[in-house]
Amino acid sequence: MTEQKEWDKRYNEDDLPWDSGMPETALINMITSWPKTPNKALDIGCGTGTNAVWLAEQGVEVTAMDISEKAVALAEKRCSEHGVLCRLIKTDFLTCTPAGQYDLLFDRGCFHCTEGEEERRSFVRQAAIHLKPGGFWLSLIGNKDQMSQEGKGPPRLSATEICSAVEPAFEILSLESVLKTSPKQPQPLRFWHCLMRKR
């Protein structure tokens, strides 16, 4: 995966095309249609904390982590501006020891940063360790069916790459291909919405 100093550089230079400042629609749809709000959630690669703050505002006990010190500082600022408490941790998800077990894992654009099959499997093993039995993981992943133009846009995975990495530990409940736009990214980008349950 990209190293911490490269992420810090992007945050320091405000090179954050993914940072819409709006909570993710797929997360809102999931939480608002869920029979019971999850007690504890972990936002992996939380960035500036938009989704962590939104989850905390729904009454969820949120832990949010990021490998970038600058991202964690920005997420802390957002939490205090919104008057919510999240546990914020600066760490590498691939190597961290779980500080608890969660009902829900959420990542928007972190799993897809893994490089190669072995790293994807490590990420999935870590996801399973962080979840309670039967817990859920919602992941937003760049979709390889849309070809990258000159290396622009997010990293992308194919459905096969996702399934072969996650299926040993997770049951895939839905895998949907979705076109997304945002004020910072007006050109539609194709993403996967992948909802999984720990086996």
Ligand SMILES: C[S@@+](CC[C@H](N)C(=O)[O-])C[C@H]1O[C@@H](n2cnc3c(N)ncnc32)[C@H](O)[C@@H]1O
């Ligand atoms: C594309 S950004 C998405 C940020 C945020 N989820 C959002 O939607 O705005 C990916 C984030 O994952 C973080 N990240 C990358 N590798 C990581 C790792 N191994 N452990 C924790 N965070 C990581 C980066 O620092 C960055 O903030």
